[in-house]
Amino acid sequence: MDVSENLYAPQRAEGVSATEAQRPFYTVSRTKFLTLFLLTFGSYQLYWAYKNWQQFKQASGKEMWPIARALFAIFFTHALYREANARIKQNGTTYDWRPGELATLYVVIAIISNVLDSLVRKNIGFPTIDLISLALLPLHGWVTWQGQRGLNKAAGDPLGESNARLTPINYVFIVLGVLLWALMVFSFTLPPE
Template sequence: MELHDPYRAPATIPAPPALPRALPEVRAQSQADSDAAEYYSPSTLKMVLLSPTTFGLYPLYWFWRNWQAIKRETGGSQWTWARALFSPIWAYFCFSDLRSAACNRRRDLAFDPALLAVAYFLLNLSTRLPNVGWLLGLFIFVPLLPVNSLLRRYHQDERVDMERMDRFNIWHILVVVAGGLFLLLLFIAMAVTPDR
């Protein structure tokens, strides 16, 4: 009978069986997916419908998602929610960072980021105009469209799946319907109420 010796080296453990290797096409596709940065670029229709019906909250969401992507790509320590909340101040930096990311792939922004940032800032200020001047604020998404278009071209070149960004789920549809009805009632009330 053999006694257990606590000082003896343990017996060798057999190596586990090798895992099956992925097909070369799958490996190449996963590497291509991991190399491309994924920024938030919904369809133009989605931006045009959701921005006015959320009264400008959807552009804040757009900034938040893109600041998250910039932080992920640069490894920065910025507060993405604060930059989205104060987007009129940070818009130039966001547009500039997104433009430089796309320029690495030989794509360029149709307009200067400074011009788009000034337009975004002025549209934000227009919400404080008296009478019907605040209606200009409903078009706050317009300066985002060239940047969004640039990101969509970048995603097409890099073969990033944009289908889930373009998809309308039930919440999007409910927001468009409820916000659209509210805007319609607001316009009717403005038309019926005489100016005083």
């Protein structure tokens, strides 16, 4: 061990670059974010929330459970955006992104989306509820992306250029998403029972 290493610094996870480990929040480009969000029917937001809290935990050294904060993102998104806004101010920069309003909008859309998805699973209101749920997906993605822009700014990578390339696992989820989208479109063409 090098004597210059900080013994009290949070340990980096295996396979995490030094630059990524030093960033207080997860950064991602707009194209990659929206592609993964839309093609995974919004499931990407679980990974997104987890990575943001994991990065924050590593950078701050605060004790928390990133997985729990990701699973219950509606309760923790305001705190995440507040931390990012505090970091922006701490860096001596400004960014007009209205974190409180964006977090509230994220929570409201997430709750509406969950209610609609619950109705879809119970086959209530087919196909109208399904179509409303699908129409809400781009709005949900766009609102979440607006929050990500603030997180990117707080992490010192406003455009998310350090995470713009798709990885092999991203392509796996893209292929699965395209297949799921195709299956869903096909199901709408079938005659009602």
